[in-house]
Amino acid sequence: MLDRADGQIFTGNVRLVHAVGMHARPAVKLTKLAKKFQAQISVRVAGAPEWINAKSVAKIMAMRAAHGSTIEIKASGSDAEAAVAALVDLIASDFPDGAG
Amino acid sequence: MQGGAAGSAYRGRTASIGFAHGPLVRVDAGAGGERVAGTLVEEALALRKAIDLASGQIADLAASAGGEAAQILEFQVALLEDEDLIEQIFASIGEGRPADVAWRSTLDEQIAEYNAAADEYLQARSSDLADLRDRVVHILRGDAGEPLKIPSGGVVCADDLPPSRFLEIDWSGGGGLALLHGSPTSHVAMLARARGIPMVVQLGAIPDAGATALLDGEGATLELDPSAEQVRVFEKRRESHRKSRASARAILRRPTASWRGEHIKLLINIQRVDDLEHADAQYADGIGLMRTEFLLAGHSELPDEETQFQAYDAVLRWAGQRPVTIRTFDAGGDKPVPGFTFDGEANPFLGVRGLRLCLARPEIFAVQLRALARAAVRGNLKVMFPMVTQADELEAGRKLFADVVQRLQADGIAAMLPELGIMVEVPAAALAVSSFRAAFFSIGSNDLAQYVLACDRSNGALAPLMDPLHPAVLELISRTAEHGRRTGVSVSLCGDMAGDPRCLPALLNCGLRELSVNASALAQIKQTIDRLSSGGGVG
Numbered sequence: 001m002l003d004r005a006d007g008q009i010f011t012g013n014v015r016l017v018h019a020v021g022m023h024a025r026p027a028v029k030l031t032k033l034a035k036k037f038q039a040q041i042s043v044r045v046a047g048a049p050e051w052i053n054a055k056s057v058a059k060i061m062a063m064r065a066a067h068g069s070t071i072e073i074k075a076s077g078s079d080a081e082a083a084v085a086a087l088v089d090l091i092a093s094d095f096p097d098g099a100g
Numbered sequence: 101m102q103g104g105a106a107g108s109a110y111r112g113r114t115a116s117i118g119f120a121h122g123p124l125v126r127v128d129a130g131a132g133g134e135r136v137a138g139t140l141v142e143e144a145l146a147l148r149k150a151i152d153l154a155s156g157q158i159a160d161l162a163a164s165a166g167g168e169a170a171q172i173l174e175f176q177v178a179l180l181e182d183e184d185l186i187e188q189i190f191a192s193i194g195e196g197r198p199a200d201v202a203w204r205s206t207l208d209e210q211i212a213e214y215n216a217a218a219d220e221y222l223q224a225r226s227s228d229l230a231d232l233r234d235r236v237v238h239i240l241r242g243d244a245g246e247p248l249k250i251p252s253g254g255v256v257c258a259d260d261l262p263p264s265r266f267l268e269i270d271w272s273g274g275g276g277l278a279l280l281h282g283s284p285t286s287h288v289a290m291l292a293r294a295r296g297i298p299m300v301v302q303l304g305a306i307p308d309a310g311a312t313a314l315l316d317g318e319g320a321t322l323e324l325d326p327s328a329e330q331v332r333v334f335e336k337r338r339e340s341h342r343k344s345r346a347s348a349r350a351i352l353r354r355p356t357a358s359w360r361g362e363h364i365k366l367l368i369n370i371q372r373v374d375d376l377e378h379a380d381a382q383y384a385d386g387i388g389l390m391r392t393e394f395l396l397a398g399h400s401e402l403p404d405e406e407t408q409f410q411a412y413d414a415v416l417r418w419a420g421q422r423p424v425t426i427r428t429f430d431a432g433g434d435k436p437v438p439g440f441t442f443d444g445e446a447n448p449f450l451g452v453r454g455l456r457l458c459l460a461r462p463e464i465f466a467v468q469l470r471a472l473a474r475a476a477v478r479g480n481l482k483v484m485f486p487m488v489t490q491a492d493e494l495e496a497g498r499k500l501f502a503d504v505v506q507r508l509q510a511d512g513i514a515a516m517l518p519e520l521g522i523m524v525e526v527p528a529a530a531l532a533v534s535s536f537r538a539a540f541f542s543i544g545s546n547d548l549a550q551y552v553l554a555c556d557r558s559n560g561a562l563a564p565l566m567d568p569l570h571p572a573v574l575e576l577i578s579r580t581a582e583h584g585r586r587t588g589v590s591v592s593l594c595g596d597m598a599g600d601p602r603c604l605p606a607l608l609n610c611g612l613r614e615l616s617v618n619a620s621a622l623a624q625i626k627q628t629i630d631r632l633s634s635g636g637g638v639g
Binding site for chain 2: 017057
């Protein structure tokens with residue numbers, strides 16, 4: 001799932017399996033988790049023109065990622081690798097309660 | 101429902117079932133006083149303090165409410181902690197706007213975006229944003245005010261009510277919520293259902309007069325200044341509802357319904373994947389009917405294989421070991437789809453619809469069959485064809501399906517042919533049921549009744565004739581059930597009859613042991629079966 005693009009930036013892809021897509025609760029969990037990391041983290045629905053700050057719940061909601069879409073994640077900074085892994089895991093495991 | 105001297109009645113949409121009889125309490129959005137803006141620094145500081153205060157208030161509310169309410173409020177807290185959003189507002193203050201104006205205009209922009217979304221879920225979230233907007237504006241204007249006090253059992257009437265205001269109201273003495281606008285899918289509606297507070301939305305205009313209110317969340321009515329007779333009828337309805345509700349909740353949690361010692365399987369009908377979020381869905385024995393027409397709606401193009409596969413797979417994952425019956429596209433009739441159905445049919449209900457249409461459009465049908473064949477390896481999938489008249493049609497569908505499976509497998513893609521069954525809704529299919537080589541039958545009682553009775557079910561003038569309990573309809577249901585019993589093939593019924601307690605005795609007596617209903621009807625149907633089983637009436 002993870003590949004190292006260069007020395008600084010880490011990326012990941014994950015399919016959004018949540019039944020109703022990226023709605024309020026998943027968005028809150030995602031941003032909460034993202035904020036635990038120092039790294040700058042961006043996400044987008046695969047192929048979308050703009051990258052979105054993973055720490056902004058308003059922007060994550062506005063992304064309107066539908067069920068079944070692929071979410072691309074990229075991060076840079078000291079804990080970027082761990083951040084990408086954690087977010088991929090959160091989305092892939094369908095936002096379990098207690099996560100984020 | 102009638103207006104006039106005896107008291108006036110208004111009808112809306114049900115958001116939460118239940119009854120309330122008490123004083124009418126009007127709640128205004130509260131325009132609040134005007135604010136005198138300070139310097140740029142003062143304004144920025146005022147907003148920072150208001151945000152902190154709001155954040156604290158919401159956290160307190162969440163802590164005292166707990167559960168689902170806390171999760172709903174978490175979204176508002178997350179918005180207040182959203183630096184991108186907040187920075188934008190501070191930037192606007194930096195350009196010279198007063199704090200309240202800057203805050204309001206940014207939130208209003210967001211609200212407008214949500215309202216413009218095609219998705220009803222996102223639209224409903226706009227009331228959370230409005231809630232947050234108003235809370236901070238009230239703090240900035242210094243009229244944050246006391247929590248709303250309502251007299252015990254009062255019926256709160258407002259244009260719309262935000263979730264946090266709902267939670268500030270002390271509902272321990274009962275009461276109800278009558279909204280002139282609002283939506284049954286809003287967060288406040290979820291809270292009302294979770295708390296068991298009756299709620300009716302979209303009541304439209306209501307005069308300012310009125311001291312006493314009767315709110316019926318079941319009939320979706322609000323009666324103002326009722327007569328003694330209206331009160332008596334209302335109290336009677338409330339009492340019977342109270343009795344049935346209490347036992348329904350308890351019965352729902354029991355493992356399986358049974359009647360005269362035989363298990364009755366209760367499954368649910370779903371229109372779309374989101375329907376699985378209904379709190380009662382988990383108690384179903386499986387999914388008796390997943391409609392797939394939602395995939396055809398609201399898109400300019402027909403859905404691709406992957407989109408379909410994801411939807412089917414999500415439902416199968418939800419169901420685990422339980423069976424999931426997915427019905428192939430039932431377009432045509434009263435459900436035209438551009439680029440799929442045929443235009444200009446003189447009588448579309450008797451036209452190219454259901455399986456007839458799919459067989460006429462094999463290129464579109466094949467995409468759905470591919471998605472279903474791939475989903476079949478992921479769970480307990482059954483597939484059924486709608487609107488089947490002849491055994492040949494089932495076989496033609498089976499042939500297409502088998503070819504699709506073979507091609508997928510040849511390409512090394514995991515796929516299999518699921519169990520294939522048919523809807524029994526054409527009278528000819530019910531009468532010649534033994535001619536079908538189907539793994540199961542599902543009676544579509546809505547169409548079956550309409551075709552047997554020769555009544556367009558959308559034509560209100562025919563309502564008295566449109567009786568699903570007509571002996572001719574019951575005769576066809578009996579024959580189908582009897583055929584299933586004799587041959588060991590399962591027969592279920594997934595039309596509106598299954599969710600109507602008055603029809604249950606007849607359906608059970610026809611020999612049906614499998615019913616599929618909307619999740620919202622599950623508790624009541626399980627309870628009715630229980631009551632019939634112990635010798636009671638329908639209630």
